[in-house]
Amino acid sequence: MQTSTPDQNQILFERAQRVIPGGVNSPVRAFRAVGGTPRFVQRAQGAYFWDANDQRYIDYIGSWGPMILGHGHPAVLEAVQKAVLEGFSFGAPTEREIELAEEIIKIMPSVEMVRLVSSGTEAGMSAIRLARGATGRNRIIKFEGCYHGHADALLVKAGSGLATFGAATSAGVPETVVQDTVVLEYNNLAQLEEAFALHGSELACVIMEPIAGNMNFVRPTPAFAQRIRELCTQHGALLIIDEVMTGFRVALHGAQSVLGVEPDITVMGKVIGGGMPLAAFGGKRSVMEHISPLGGVYQAGTLSGNPVATACGLATLREIQKPGFYEALSAKTQRLMQGLQSAADAAGLPFCTDSQGGMFGFFLMNELPQNYQQVMKTDGARFNKLFHGLLDGGVYIAPALYEAGFVSAAHTDADIDQTIAVAAEVFRTLA
Ligand code: PMP
Numbered sequence: 001m002q003t004s005t006p007d008q009n010q011i012l013f014e015r016a017q018r019v020i021p022g023g024v025n026s027p028v029r030a031f032r033a034v035g036g037t038p039r040f041v042q043r044a045q046g047a048y049f050w051d052a053n054d055q056r057y058i059d060y061i062g063s064w065g066p067m068i069l070g071h072g073h074p075a076v077l078e079a080v081q082k083a084v085l086e087g088f089s090f091g092a093p094t095e096r097e098i099e100l101a102e103e104i105i106k107i108m109p110s111v112e113m114v115r116l117v118s119s120g121t122e123a124g125m126s127a128i129r130l131a132r133g134a135t136g137r138n139r140i141i142k143f144e145g146c147y148h149g150h151a152d153a154l155l156v157k158a159g160s161g162l163a164t165f166g167a168a169t170s171a172g173v174p175e176t177v178v179q180d181t182v183v184l185e186y187n188n189l190a191q192l193e194e195a196f197a198l199h200g201s202e203l204a205c206v207i208m209e210p211i212a213g214n215m216n217f218v219r220p221t222p223a224f225a226q227r228i229r230e231l232c233t234q235h236g237a238l239l240i241i242d243e244v245m246t247g248f249r250v251a252l253h254g255a256q257s258v259l260g261v262e263p264d265i266t267v268m269g270k271v272i273g274g275g276m277p278l279a280a281f282g283g284k285r286s287v288m289e290h291i292s293p294l295g296g297v298y299q300a301g302t303l304s305g306n307p308v309a310t311a312c313g314l315a316t317l318r319e320i321q322k323p324g325f326y327e328a329l330s331a332k333t334q335r336l337m338q339g340l341q342s343a344a345d346a347a348g349l350p351f352c353t354d355s356q357g358g359m360f361g362f363f364l365m366n367e368l369p370q371n372y373q374q375v376m377k378t379d380g381a382r383f384n385k386l387f388h389g390l391l392d393g394g395v396y397i398a399p400a401l402y403e404a405g406f407v408s409a410a411h412t413d414a415d416i417d418q419t420i421a422v423a424a425e426v427f428r429t430l431a
Pocket of ligand 1 (some may be wrong): 270
């Protein structure tokens with residue numbers, strides 16, 4: 001692009017900021033952490049999108065996870081186009097909702113019944129209400145750096161000690177709403193034991209990301225994940241595994257299959273909607289039967305089980321079950337990670353990576369972090385330079401160092417090699 005050409009992204013950003021807070025409908029899109037002008041997307045196809053200047057980018061966000069097949073997959077497009085012609089929304093049950101529920105249950109062995117909703121936030125919020133309603137208890141445990149949507153009770157950071165209440169991370173969240181949320185450090189076994197010793201009999205649930213993708217990419221140690229399950233069972237608390245990001249993404253059967261830990265409730269989103277507003281929560285029949293109209297836990301939605309969204313989700317789930325899908329996806333992700341690691345090593349840049357299936361993280365440090373505090377030790381200024389270097393080279397990664405990245409089935413080896421070549425250039429300027 002020539003410098004004399006007006007930047008259409010900038011023009012749109014200025015216009016957007018006059019009518020939408022920060023110019024965006026979800027904060028991270030505003031590029032606040034990294035600075036610069038957000039790219040306004042015009043269209044997307046396969047592994048690419050084009051911005052308002054008609055610049056092409058290799059997309060490693062994929063709508064923050066849903067686009068596992070890439071943009072505009074023909075089978076998904078066909079299913080959605082057919083569904084649109086039949087009607088947008090009925091507010092009455094459809095056969096397609098049963099099909100999607102059956103498909104989810106077939107893929108996720110820990111899920112015996114499932115309720116469809118429209119966003120991960122709604123699914124996470126409803127799962128917490130269900131856990132509280134089913135156990136008759138109020139207190140919940142979450143982990144610092146894990147995100148489960150923006151329900152009030154979950155927008156909490158750690159207090160000064162385990163016996164103290166957590167503090168809201170958002171204005172507008174009353175103290176009374178977060179006082180039952182205990183926030184613990186991810187991968188801290190001693191703290192976990194202590195919390196159960198203190199609060200075990202009052203705990204409705206523990207909610208966790210089975211691979212934390214909202215603090216870049218942090219795995220639980222096997223001992224930590226196992227111990228959460230054991231303690232929940234011992235104390236009569238439910239384990240909620242939030243697979244909104246990891247489900248159908250890191251492996252067909254979710255991160256719970258990688259960890260070998262069975263939750264009582266699973267929260268799902270992103271891939272199950274294939275890019276349409278669709279999410280779900282499901283679990284053991286005995287727990288799910290507490291949901292209205294069977295039980296006393298209220299939960300509802302005008303657009304829940306939307307016919308176009310369910311068509312999109314079903315078509316996506318059918319594609320990802322084809323033989324060899326995850327092997328190919330993992331191989332691509334690993335090719336990218338190995339290439340980036342070699343390029344960083346050659347440049348003498350501190351760097352490490354981790355990945356599972358089509359989800360990855362990389363850190364500008366020598367050792368993989370274990371928790372949020374360690375992730376946040378990343379050199380932010382260096383990350384921002386890396387981000388903008390990649391962006392200028394036509395590679396789009398998340399505009400914040402605490403976000404995971406995603407490879408889709410549409411990314412080719414050539415896309416990945418081009419990404420590595422762009423990164424190698426940028427790394428040389430950073431070391
Ligand atoms: N849980 C997890 C693990 C997530 O990553 C997200 C969103 N990134 C959510 C819940 C919330 O989902 P949504 O943005 O659809 O409300």
